[in-house]
Amino acid sequence: VACAQNYPTKPVRLIVPFPPGGSNDIVGRLVGAGLGERLGKQVVIDNRAGGNSIIGTEIAALSQPDGYTLLVISTSFTTNPIIHKLPFDSKKAFAWVAMLGVGPNALAVHPSFPAKTVPELIALAKSKPDYVTYASTGVGGNAHLGTELFKYMTGTKMLHVPYKGGGPALIATIGGQAHICLSSLIQVIGHFRSGKLRA
Numbered sequence: 001v002a003c004a005q006n007y008p009t010k011p012v013r014l015i016v017p018f019p020p021g022g023s024n025d026i027v028g029r030l031v032g033a034g035l036g037e038r039l040g041k042q043v044v045i046d047n048r049a050g051g052n053s054i055i056g057t058e059i060a061a062l063s064q065p066d067g068y069t070l071l072v073i074s075t076s077f078t079t080n081p082i083i084h085k086l087p088f089d090s091k092k093a094f095a096w097v098a099m100l101g102v103g104p105n106a107l108a109v110h111p112s113f114p115a116k117t118v119p120e121l122i123a124l125a126k127s128k129p130d131y132v133t134y135a136s137t138g139v140g141g142n143a144h145l146g147t148e149l150f151k152y153m154t155g156t157k158m159l160h161v162p163y164k165g166g167g168p169a170l171i172a173t174i175g176g177q178a179h180i181c182l183s184s185l186i187q188v189i190g191h192f193r194s195g196k197l198r199a
């Protein structure tokens with residue numbers, strides 16, 4: 001009779017396919033810290049941004065299926081196969097482990113943005129088509145699709161500016177390079193409280 005192997009015998013790699021500062025990174029770090037304590041081994045966060053999570057997800061898909069590589073995914077995991085030709089089979093390459101959470105989104109604007117309410121934003125976007133720029137986490141991500149749905153429902157035209165993840169999209173909005181950003185509440189609430197962004 002073979003004895004069961006002890007697991008883990010080495011650090012566990014947790015790939016976050018987005019840059020630091022976004023909601024996936026925040027959740028990944030929280031889960032990684034707790035998981036490391038429970039396992040008694042270090043959980044190393046490995047941010048692999050780019051391609052709306054495709055780069056990091058491919059790295060995870062090609063890793064040894066030995067339980068030492070985990071991947072934090074988001075909405076883009078479900079939309080990428082529709083939008084892009086992927087270098088891996090998203091149905092066969094992964095074994096699902098757990099749902100880490102769900103949360104609401106918030107529409108964030110730079111504090112100097114003239115619209116103070118959603119109706120004012122809609123009126124501005126209608127009066128000046130493509131004047132309002134919105135930052136997103138990348139083509140096909142939650143922020144992109146959510147803002148496109150908002151545009152469709154309100155009959156507005158806004159200019160899409162994709163970034164490599166939620167962190168860079170928020171930095172662009174805080175810095176004034178983009179007017180608005182649809183983002184997860186966990187990612188923006190601190191910026192609302194500090195006054196760097198307005199809800």
